[in-house]
Amino acid sequence: MFNYIKADLYRLMHKKSNYIYYGVLFAAFVLFTIFTMTNFSEGSGYSDGFLQAGIILLSQAFPLLFGIQAYSVVYLNDVSSSSYQNIFSSGLSKVEFVIGKLIVFITYMFTTFLAGAIVYLALYLFVMSSENADFNIEAFKTLATVGGSVFLGMIGYAGLANLVAYVTQNTTMSLITFGVLISNISLTALDLISLVTDKLEFLRKWTMSYYLSDSNNTLLFGSVNEVGMPFKTWGIIGIYILVTAIAGIVLLRKIEIKEGK
């Protein structure tokens, strides 16, 4: 399994478009920050707004911009390149594959989170020093907590989308599933249905999005010190990760690996 993890990390490190993607994204964020800061005309409150915007970006935009890319390169590149047949015919067991891939995804996500955090922190320090503002440790705690939830949520959503990937071995289907899950479309759909009937109300509490949205929204308008850490949400995501990993192993043992075209 460790050989597989090493190999997959080697692959990700040699995918040049990863560097271009994150380079463009971070550069755009830096330019956006500088542009909005220089045009900010309401006194010295930009640094506070920067932190507030950070929490919103982290919970709303980060999963779409980073999550979909991460899921695509870590999981779906295997499907799109029809590499499953080479991977599984080499004697790698399905258990090793699922756990190994999970570790690779966590490592990749952690690296992108860390890179994002460094860029964000550097920009914050720049904004803070230009305003002579105090370091807002409270807001950073909230940011880190939301970050933790988003991080775990993406792993959980990836686990669910993978079940589709394993069964269909179709990149588009899996990516759409991941996109639908991560953009809370499923929860929004249930919200809309609840306007007509309450018969599906129970389903809302089965979705990861329900807990994730709830805890992030609470933190967005409060702080960690006021509302506490979202352990319940993290626990539920943990259960999702565990269950989808086991289901993934069972599915992979049953399905036939399609021949590439």
Added chain:
Amino acid sequence: MNHLIETVGLTKHYGKHVALKDVSIHVRQGEIYGLIGKNGAGKSTLFKTMMGLAPSYNGEIKLYGKSSVSELDDARQRIGFMMGAHFFPYLTAKENLEYFRKMKGITDTKEVDRVLKLVDMEKIKKPFKSFSMGMKQRVSIANALLGSPDVIILDEPINGLDPQGIADFRRLVQKLNKEQKITFIVSSHILGELELMATRFGFIHDGVLIEELDRETIRNKTEEKVVVKVDDLKKAIYLLEQAYEQIEYTVNGDQELVISGMTNKVDEFAQLFVSNELKLFKLISQEISIQDYYLNLISKGGQKNV
């Protein structure tokens, strides 16, 4: 352990369609086993099932004499496998093979260069997506050679290769088989190429393994034939039937008379036709090829010959 790879009564269904029916294949150490069958005969399904890519089958798979799930996974690490040419498009040939070298736990860092050199791809630095079909096939063959496995299974390896590439590939397989004692299982529908390469043959048709034979056994079993072309085919047949009671013949698409065996009677045939004023355009004796043998085998009804 008599056989490195063996299946016992392997049967696989896709819904109502039977892809493999009671297939018992036996691959011995050191041989080049040619699996012969037309498209859709079950060659790829057999390989996929053996290599753990197609679960849900009946029967037994034995690799190195082992048959439990975990033992099979371990055994597969000692088998090189090629089916199509599917790699990460954004990586170069070397990077793709480095990926599989690391995954297979091969510690020799020069191994990728070694196998790329064997398939004449060591100088190519472009990403895989820009490769021609032949280049992709070469990378796939190189991947199967990684780590010098005991057994290498190649599914249609010469598809997309140019004539020079095919000849190089044949020499490579024969060299590795002879020098490194690597056992090969090669499938192809280009029978002429398998005929030049394989030391043993398995004939598969409609999911049924009809026959497994050594090259020498085939040579002994295959009859030679005499091909005759004359100006009056009906008269020639009449003369032959009158002269030889046990004669067996067919007429091919070129309106030639193909007589089974009797290659020692060529002179007599010539005399018979000429003395009866037939114009003789062609009279040759031929050895039956593997292709003829295979076609003859499946035309006789496949399973009946098991």
